[in-house]
Amino acid sequence: MNQSKLNKLLSKLPIAKVKYFDSIGSTNDEALAWAANDAKDLSLVVADEQTAGRGRLDRKWFTPPGTALAFSLILRPSAAERPHISRMVGLAALSVSDSLLTRGLSPQIKWPNDILLNGRKVAGILIESVWSGEDAECIVIGMGVNILKGAVPDKDMLLFPATSLEDALGYPVERAEILHEILAALIFLRPQLSTDEFMAKWEELLAYRGRQVQVELVGEGSVIGNVSGLGTDGSLQLNDPDGKSLTVQFGDVHLRPFA
Ligand code: ATP
DSSP, X not given: OOHHHHHHHTTTTTOOEEEEEEEESOHHHHHHHHHHTTOXXXXXXXXXXXXXXXXXXXXXXXXXXXXXXXXXXXXXXXXXXXXXXXXXXXXXXXXXXXXXXXXXXXXXEETTXXXXXXXXXXXXXXXEEEEETTEEEEEXXXXXEEOSGGGSOOGXXXXXXXXXXXXXXXXXXXXXXXXXXXXXXXXXXXXGXXXXXXHHHHHHTBTTBTSEEEEEETTSOEEXXXXXXXXXXXXXXXXXXXXXXXXXXXXXXXXXXXX
């Protein structure tokens, strides 16, 4: 990947501008700074390597050079999109999933922000915002996707097992092709953000549906229940062992299959 290859690759998509880095701390940090400045809707930051890639709550996301996809897309939500900002993580998750589905794979969305292949994490999403008063002026959608085997961190660095597209497919794929597919899917799906069909697609790919999971609400204990679906805001709906329904809001949560 380099700047001119990316410019050419993405020229048929309505991407405003692409900034490419051989190495960067975090693409989200760069995108947030750009968003706070003059970035237009659909501006993109792409890096070959992140040296300080972030997950939620400043947990680390590893992006070794030459093997992974790391990018951050800046959106300036329209007035119609603003009431549905909490669905942006679903938009990102469905876009990655779409690319994997077209390759014959069976992605699942581990609520709220990870994509699994064969029960292992292949991609992570980090959504951050630039606020203007009560409104999200800009949304930054950060994604890390393990494309080649070399992108998968060592087991002892992980809290949840990981995999790569190469592992799942049995052969290597081009990072740039996957980037193009994810962005094309996101641009196609974005107008559906407010619809019930969008929520249905998201729910359909939810990992552990109908299965018992434990959700650790960091600092506030944990809940156990069967995954029943999603609320209209993208919150997770569970049925607890007494049949009572529970709603888990976005936040510092860890979801794990139970038993
Ligand atoms: P969990 O997976 O425990 O539910 P999480 O979804 O909250 O955690 P994030 O904050 O989204 O995790 O991502 C950070 C975590 O992802 C790290 O703590 C690490 O365990 C894992 N991780 C970091 N880099 C990668 C990678 N390239 N591939 C897969 N997993 C990774």
